[in-house]
Amino acid sequence: MNLLIILAILxxxxxxxxxxxxxxxxxxxxxxxxxxxxxxxxxxALLLVLQILVYYFG
Structure with a gap:
């Protein structure tokens, strides 16, 4: 139900x-x-590398 409310608002x-x-x-x-x-x-590309680093080391 919450998902439908969020989708409707968006x-x-x-x-x-x-x-x-x-x-x-x-x-x-x-x-x-x-x-x-x-x-x-x-x-x-920079954001992708940073997200990979955060995922593995964060």
Whole structure:
């Protein structure tokens, strides 16, 4: 029952937040997008390594 309540709250929140973000959100230029995408994969790799270390040694 708790799971259904949590899922319902998340669904309602998404239905409210996404339109607000689309209306008031900032659009990025292709250059800004390129700069950000350059950092995504190394950051994901770093987080993966850190999570493995925490799992085995934490």
């Amino acid at each position: 669904g309602i929140a998404l239905l409210v937040i996404i339109p607000i973000l689309e209306k008031h959100g900032r659009s990025y230029t292709p250059e800004e997008t390129r700069k950000l995408s350059k950092w995504i994969l190394p950051m994901v």
